[in-house]
Amino acid sequence: MRISIVRPRDLGTSDLDQWRVLQGADPAFDSPFLSPxxxxxxGALQDRVRVAVLHDGPDVVGFLPFERHPxxxxxxxxxxxxxxQGLVHAKDLEIDPHQLIKAxxxxxxxxxHLIPGQPLLQPGHTRHPSPIIDLRDGYASYIETIKLKSGKTYRSTAYKTRKLQRDVGAIHHDYATTDLAPxxxxxGWKTDQYRRTGRTDRFARPWIVELVERLLAxxxxxxxxxxxxxxxxGEPVAGHFGVRTGTTLAGWFPAYDTSYAKYSPGLIHHLAMAERAAAAGIQIIDMGRGEKEYKEKLKNGEYEVAEGRIARPSAGAGVHWMLRVPARKARGTVLSNPALRNTADRVLKTFGRLRTSIQSP
Structure with a gap:
């Protein structure tokens, strides 16, 4: 096994073709986040991005995209x-994960969010469910499943859809638009949501905004x-931006105008999005790991992802353990306990309201 490390921009056409071949050979790799x-x-926006290219004799058998930090x-x-996240690799590839990170x-x-079946996966890593909307049997079949599983939610959403139209006006859904204005x-809605709930505003980092704009194009x-x-x-009330492969749409940034909150515009939008996505050939909407009420109501299946680390004996690994591992374990304890999770969520929302009131003119 030979491993070469390259910048993404230095991957050749044959490398990209092989990456797509390996990605298409295993359904576990069918995520746009694992696409070249x-x-x-x-990598065009962050210089720390690298790709480990795994060679077995003359054959390229794997790609591990990663970031190298201090x-x-x-x-x-x-x-x-x-x-x-993970290594896109040939079937039955065997490699020592410590050898890989050393290379x-x-x-x-x-x-x-390590995907299943990885050579990187070890017994001590923590597994988490990752809810999905499975559209492989079609949108109509999905809706029938939701009626059985979350009938009250479905009926309430249908009622609120009709009420929204009576109170405000006709509903229009624009799927796969490339307009920057919406x-x-x-x-902007997502930034408000981050602040309101006490979370870090991802879009305060300009490179993430530029990344989203590039991906939109x-x-x-x-x-x-x-x-x-x-x-x-004619007025926007809810939306979502994500990335896709040919058959999987990754749920990424959903948000809505809170002035319409009583109509549950997020649920109305997700059902409309699922219908249009299915018509466009999408078979799976991966809503991502996380305890969110709307995900529980909309899911009809789930994947599994893992959390953890692989380390070699070194000063850097020791510092990383002290800074990250105890905090991650504490976070895992909170998230696995509904009472602790709800308390933490209330604290974050209180912080968000205070921060918003301080920042308001």
Missing amino acids: EFTIAV MGIGMPVAAGLTDA CDLAVFEFD LHTLL TDTEHFGGVLDMLYVD
């Missing part, structure tokens, strides 16, 4: 943003950005 286009887009700390590409010149590789409206057979918006009487 995503790594190249992030002290040899390794993370997935766009860490903190992605819902699928990447890393002391430790940390992840929180994108910026959506990002990308539309190929294998990969593309997808923006869809829900309008009422």
